[in-house]
Amino acid sequence: MADGRVKEPVITLTAGPVQAYPRISRAMARPIHYDFDPYFQSVYEDVARKCATALRVEEPALIVHAEPAVGLEAAAASLISRDDVVLNLASGVYGKGYGYWAARYCKELLEIEVPYNEAISAAQVSQMLRTRPDIAIVTAVHHDTPSGTLNPVNEIGKVVRDHGSLFLVDAVSSFAGMDIHPDDCYADVFVTGPGKCLGGAPGLTVMAVSEAAWEHMEANPDCPGASVLSLTDWKDAWSKDAPFPFTPAIAEINGLDAALDVYLEEGPETVWRRHALTARACRAGVKALGLELWAAREEIASPTATTIKVPDGMDDALIRSTMRDVFGTVISGGRGDTAGKLLRIGHMGPVAEPIYAVVAITALAGALSKLGREVDLAAGVAAATAVIMESA
Amino acid sequence: MADGRVKEPVITLTAGPVQAYPRISRAMARPIHYDFDPYFQSVYEDVARKCATALRVEEPALIVHAEPAVGLEAAAASLISRDDVVLNLASGVYGKGYGYWAARYCKELLEIEVPYNEAISAAQVSQMLRTRPDIAIVTAVHHDTPSGTLNPVNEIGKVVRDHGSLFLVDAVSSFAGMDIHPDDCYADVFVTGPGKCLGGAPGLTVMAVSEAAWEHMEANPDCPGASVLSLTDWKDAWSKDAPFPFTPAIAEINGLDAALDVYLEEGPETVWRRHALTARACRAGVKALGLELWAAREEIASPTATTIKVPDGMDDALIRSTMRDVFGTVISGGRGDTAGKLLRIGHMGPVAEPIYAVVAITALAGALSKLGREVDLAAGVAAATAVIMESA
Amino acid sequence: MADGRVKEPVITLTAGPVQAYPRISRAMARPIHYDFDPYFQSVYEDVARKCATALRVEEPALIVHAEPAVGLEAAAASLISRDDVVLNLASGVYGKGYGYWAARYCKELLEIEVPYNEAISAAQVSQMLRTRPDIAIVTAVHHDTPSGTLNPVNEIGKVVRDHGSLFLVDAVSSFAGMDIHPDDCYADVFVTGPGKCLGGAPGLTVMAVSEAAWEHMEANPDCPGASVLSLTDWKDAWSKDAPFPFTPAIAEINGLDAALDVYLEEGPETVWRRHALTARACRAGVKALGLELWAAREEIASPTATTIKVPDGMDDALIRSTMRDVFGTVISGGRGDTAGKLLRIGHMGPVAEPIYAVVAITALAGALSKLGREVDLAAGVAAATAVIMESA
């Protein structure tokens, strides 16, 4: 390849960034307009409102012009004051990681931590809130992507709201792939982005922020201003009549515009259904191959990514590179503490289609066989296919 | 228009974001690949190296995955320690603004400030450095975009280097539109991006960082880590063998890839020449219209944007909206302290072509006439055209 | 440039192919679908119906999968039988050319020919029909592009219809740039395409065919079948339930889809208005430059292209290449008999915007001056601008 570039893979089934819908990619090729031109300002307002429609909230969404990790860091910096006791829920690498950001800004960090193949229950949270009624903010990850597991944020959120604390939810890799919205989980700050189940490019954060959360930020003496870490800088930027504090990422906004159209035109329920079906077929295939799901229980396995224990004695990087070399198929490995321990097959956006479960199972089983681990490829594919056919 | 969207303008001649080259826009529509896939990692290294080629430095460039204001803030946060005395050069709104960021992190902020239609000389800097030999870092904007004026950073940089201080240069809206590179101005941190003269989308920062600057950051106890404000997080990310600390903005990298190809294939000298000619024609037109250039002297007027004093008693927003309504042509107004006082005609990327000087002069003169201010449109166009024809 | 490629021009103001709207170009990048897949078949029917909406007829349009010259040739081959006396109206190179195609198939070819800067009147046609009541088919070009002149096809069509003959109208370069539709001119075969005023790519023909014309074709023993020259092959292909006789040009259909959306969403009347205004400004500029319009009378000058006599003793190719070299601006020359005699400035699609009249006048005047012909550039631009400003 020219310039030392490696050959492109054929099919990408990762936990994000994901293959984008072609329509979204084309939207990113729209002409770049001046951010202060009335045209772009009207587009921006329309996109912020359309985000709200997708999020099923009233207020136009807050858009941060960098990928969700930045949005999450900014949320910690803006929301959490030096007077706040924060309870962080750590059921995976991302949940654990959020504690580090929270700890930078809070008075005291409390944490509930469970093994990274488990979920945290509303009861555990309730118990902690009773013990420490001074908890001002609870932070949680809905789908802890490096584990492929879900926390029951709807139940947790109810408990948090009843207690009167603020609830910050990272729904980056679950929103738009399943039935989860800010009001479902009583979130005060709900964070997502276009690069996962919306099937767009990574490069923006989309947030819904409650009135209570805005008040908390405005009361926070350390809330950043004139900074990428400031949410308040951008609070009113959605309005076509308000100026932008800094330059928005025009092309990413154009992509988000199309991502929302794709999602809303197909119909959220239809989109969630194919995510769920693909994951179900994939899990059936994995089990029929004789492999073990990473999630302690199938109920907490995300419909947006399937995680699989790396068979004993095998090297996950070698498995993945073999899948790529022989079948042109790319999946994800673990991250941080889960690195080397699990494999991740994403079901997000355009590849949340049942046939890709078959692709994943075939490539995984083929690679394992190639590396000397006997698995029953035929049984795996048959099981995945059976799930697909039953649902049709 | 659907969804309350305003009609698109016909021609955009702003000081950025600018109309992108179609080839760059198409590149942003390339398939989104997984960031940890060897294909994308090889693209990323290639792009970082190609940045270095364009910047005329050895080391692969540092890419920050948000627009240059973020990169500049991160540079302040990472480079400037609580032990550093910083000299900030303020010859415009952006220069002045950088002082606010510097002040957050430094021990003491010194400033040389001149009227915002003026430039700061190397002699002024030299004088200050003699007075305060403890200055560790000097920060400057090359082209202060809200003024359209250039500081002589090559001369200033020599003085700073000789003194042994570090030099941070914001060349966001000059690089690739004229002959300016990190080594030309002895910059330790040189900041630019694809959204101005490279004719790409805003959404990335491209930096060249010297070894001395890296050492200063690594010695800075407050240098952020695990943060969007950390430059050190991304130091080694250019290598195809190194992991990304956070998710890169895939589509923006694809756009940058094409932006560099467009620039290097046409040839930097050729690109600069058309920027310079367009600006020269534009300035000639402005003067022949009987309007005043904002820059105190034409030598400090940037070849990448022409700034014009708003005629007495006129409203700049009305002038610009009339240009848009009647001629479909969009230009920029001022920012901050220059807002309402000047108009800005960008000559950046694909519109750094002489014919657009004629477009700008016509639309400007037409709008002024429409609003009751007599200007000699014919003379303006004739003067601009004469410059173009002489050079041909 | 790599591969011996010449540098791209900056602005294209030709009489077609024209610069496409970016939205149409992006549509051509949509995924290619299988022609017999229900998705593409439903798109095709929708596009054929949307053509009908734009053409203001009832029946879905007939689409020929090659540029309009092919569609016109096919119309001659399919419609004109060996028993038909045909009257061809020749007021320009294209009108004259149609006679050659008609002559291949008809029993006898009659022609009304006028100088190529003139138009043919309904009275002339009426007179001929009285003389030769056996004329079965009349063929005319609405806008004879190589002359930039219009024939009054609405009046002519009325005469033809009253006489009971069939009327074939080439409206390739007028439809969508002005108020002309099949029923306005009583056309039995009305031929246009996406590559002129619709601002799309050349590569398709769009036709409205009357019931009488279909009957005539079906009665024509020599009407081709299983051939690119057959209109009847494709008669029913618009229906999502009918098979395609040959492979349709998928990408071109996707482009046409977007072209129609662009046209219908902006609103035909709005689109025509800016074509007309641009042409009016351009003609004013030409006259103020002291140059002569090619059209004998301004009433017959097309709003979609302005034609100008090449000044005596000058070489049109040199004028055009100078415009390109100095101003990056491309216009058209003549064709056939008009080659070398006139210059053509197109006002079609996205460049049918008044500011481009100024661009054209500047580049033309600049080039003439450069080549030693004194013209008053300032007066030309002032005159064009005055027209624009009056209309605002």
Place this chain on the structure above:
Amino acid sequence: MADGRVKEPVITLTAGPVQAYPRISRAMARPIHYDFDPYFQSVYEDVARKCATALRVEEPALIVHAEPAVGLEAAAASLISRDDVVLNLASGVYGKGYGYWAARYCKELLEIEVPYNEAISAAQVSQMLRTRPDIAIVTAVHHDTPSGTLNPVNEIGKVVRDHGSLFLVDAVSSFAGMDIHPDDCYADVFVTGPGKCLGGAPGLTVMAVSEAAWEHMEANPDCPGASVLSLTDWKDAWSKDAPFPFTPAIAEINGLDAALDVYLEEGPETVWRRHALTARACRAGVKALGLELWAAREEIASPTATTIKVPDGMDDALIRSTMRDVFGTVISGGRGDTAGKLLRIGHMGPVAEPIYAVVAITALAGALSKLGREVDLAAGVAAATAVIMESA
């Protein structure tokens, strides 16, 4: 779906039009340039020369601006004169069809016809040439797409050349998917296009024409001129210094440009290898499912499409719609005489990747099961996968 549009399928594995490489689709979105502008003329010459490189011939290719059926019809019209005895080889629907076109123009049409799952041997042709030494032209289809079978055109061509006749070869759906070039098969007219194994859009014909063939056309008194059916009109159009007789399909040329880059950069041998491997895996899967290949012998099965007999008593349209409904996967049915009798799985361009053989086998087997026909899906997938793994 809006406008009555059906939902898009997920994966298209047809015998053409095929899913295009994204890079080619993006190229079709390039700006439309004026055909007579030096830029486009230089692109056109470069593309015609690059075609020659891919075809492994000396002379720039002839490009016809419509899909290959038009190019093939034009070749018949231009090459075959009323004095020519033509031998047409009919081993399938397309071969048979070519005889109808040949018959329009020739003095006498001879034909060798075999069952449509068979191939015609060089010995059969040799025998016929001995019987009828007056045969001037032999016409053959290399890959008769509606049958998925190959004729041994290299051997046949040798026989024809030795006899002194001209040889016209339709290689539309084999070129670029396997090792076949004009000189390999002694073709005088070799016809292909971008819409099959090159993985581009349908809409152009690419031809290599021998000097002898040009001479034959030029000597043909009935060779069309000023017609879409004329090859001679376009003979010299490749040259950047020659005018175009009619408007070329600009966007399609841009797509072809990219298609050739994709092909040549990957390397033809590499491209052919993955076509062959995908077909081999697919055939293994089909057989393991207990289904029958359509081709009489596997040696004549094309590496670019696999054809399968429709199981007795089953409806091919229902099988295909079930594959689409349940698995989102689209394949082709038969055409003409093969319609209803076979199913076709294309291996062309971007889907000529082994993993898609698994997709096809899964979707086919799943659909058959769903419709009540027992097939061993697991065995089919296992067999296809085994072929893939052996080759890795």
